[in-house]
Amino acid sequence: MLKHSSNTWDGAVVYQIYPRSFEDSDGDGIGDLAGIESRLDHLVDLGVDAIWLSPIYPSPLADMGYDVADHCAVAPELGDLDGFDRLVASAHDRGLRLLLDFVPSHTSIEHRWFREHPEYYVWADEPPNNWVAAFGGPAWSRDERTGRYYLHSFYPEQPDLDWRVPEVRDAMGDVLRFWVDRGVDGFRVDALQQLMKDADLRDDPMATTPFVLPLGDEYGRLEHVHSEAGPEIRIALEAIREAAPDAFLVGEVYRPTRDLGPYLEHLDAAFAFELLHAPFEAGRLAEVITDGAAHGGQIAWALSNHDFPRLATRFGEGSAALAAELLMTLPGPVFLYQGDEIGMLDGGEAQPPFDRAGRDAHRHPMQCEPGPLGGFTTGEPWLDLTDPDLRSVSAQRGAEGSLLELYRVLIARRRELSGPVEADADGATLRLRRGQHTVSLGLPPATPG
Numbered sequence: 001m002l003k004h005s006s007n008t009w010d011g012a013v014v015y016q017i018y019p020r021s022f023e024d025s026d027g028d029g030i031g032d033l034a035g036i037e038s039r040l041d042h043l044v045d046l047g048v049d050a051i052w053l054s055p056i057y058p059s060p061l062a063d064m065g066y067d068v069a070d071h072c073a074v075a076p077e078l079g080d081l082d083g084f085d086r087l088v089a090s091a092h093d094r095g096l097r098l099l100l101d102f103v104p105s106h107t108s109i110e111h112r113w114f115r116e117h118p119e120y121y122v123w124a125d126e127p128p129n130n131w132v133a134a135f136g137g138p139a140w141s142r143d144e145r146t147g148r149y150y151l152h153s154f155y156p157e158q159p160d161l162d163w164r165v166p167e168v169r170d171a172m173g174d175v176l177r178f179w180v181d182r183g184v185d186g187f188r189v190d191a192l193q194q195l196m197k198d199a200d201l202r203d204d205p206m207a208t209t210p211f212v213l214p215l216g217d218e219y220g221r222l223e224h225v226h227s228e229a230g231p232e233i234r235i236a237l238e239a240i241r242e243a244a245p246d247a248f249l250v251g252e253v254y255r256p257t258r259d260l261g262p263y264l265e266h267l268d269a270a271f272a273f274e275l276l277h278a279p280f281e282a283g284r285l286a287e288v289i290t291d292g293a294a295h296g297g298q299i300a301w302a303l304s305n306h307d308f309p310r311l312a313t314r315f316g317e318g319s320a321a322l323a324a325e326l327l328m329t330l331p332g333p334v335f336l337y338q339g340d341e342i343g344m345l346d347g348g349e350a351q352p353p354f355d356r357a358g359r360d361a362h363r364h365p366m367q368c369e370p371g372p373l374g375g376f377t378t379g380e381p382w383l384d385l386t387d388p389d390l391r392s393v394s395a396q397r398g399a400e401g402s403l404l405e406l407y408r409v410l411i412a413r414r415r416e417l418s419g420p421v422e423a424d425a426d427g428a429t430l431r432l433r434r435g436q437h438t439v440s441l442g443l444p445p446a447t448p449g
């Protein structure tokens, strides 16, 4: 049972929208809030309960919006606050709840706080340790203006906030209250593993075994015992919960599922990344689902998001229907990434890339209609469409045997499922039991290697 916000999130299907790639209403080639509003009926038809918007805030886009330059505004290319209010109202009118992406662990280097409140960040005269940034390179960069070094767990354009500083907790609490007052129902909370680090900034040891989740090569060489997941995370999570007591809070904590306990004391749910990265094999899937089930309904399940290869690319197009059935049988909130409902595949990398860490491929525009522009825009799309003539919402809507129709049926069937999940594997068959219901999925046999 979820602990804090209403238990109406238990069993919810949340649809992840990547705003720049969902629907463009004004022909500039970039998706926007009015575009999202114009396509809400697709989501109502599909039967989802809520949408999560990846960041919508002004940003210099070093990390495609996860470098926030102003937490209480909308990026001009996506719309404005009035447009946001209209979107919230339209979503609520249709019975859809709305989650924003809250990015607490860092800001953009162009955020005014970086100059006006340097004390909000972590500084040193010289790099004090061996910490590495998640995308590679040292986690300390020299600020040319002051000659001092600041900490950044991600790109150098994303200085880390210091959540031990009470004013940081207050300022970020104000951000949460700002959006709750505008009617948002909750937040997906970004990169929580990076929120609290070792107070003494001790070196990370070399890794002796591979981490359970994929990491960048350089980042994976260290074992992140000091640069991540500090025990004082409680202080930060308490402040977040206090600022948004009734909001649904789902954490991105890129750590093993068994380590999520301290986060789940304050959050409603956290993603189990071991499922997202599991091979499509009955044995391993049963194992990761069982590990997640140990957290008693507080696990948020997802098979794709904007950071990793899409499920149809990872598992193969032929396995997309089985993956849909798997996901929609799991308890707790489940997250469906835009385009997965029509089996979208990864696209190519832009040249030069928008994302230096190689994630453009997973962020191509949504394909609502056939035709070269996929119904996404009337202009030049910021990233090419992948294959709208092969798969689109309008071609699959009402079409017998389409993946979209399967998702609709599975989401509707989900309403009949309740209670915890038990998972086991029998050869290549994955069995999921929810109360009276048993779903047996005959997966393709494991490929060696």
Ligand code: GLC
Binding pocket: 063, 066, 067, 103, 154, 190, 191, 252, 306, 307
């Ligand atoms: C999260 C986001 C990812 C971003 C990172 C840093 O993992 O999902 O897109 O790059 O945080 O903010």
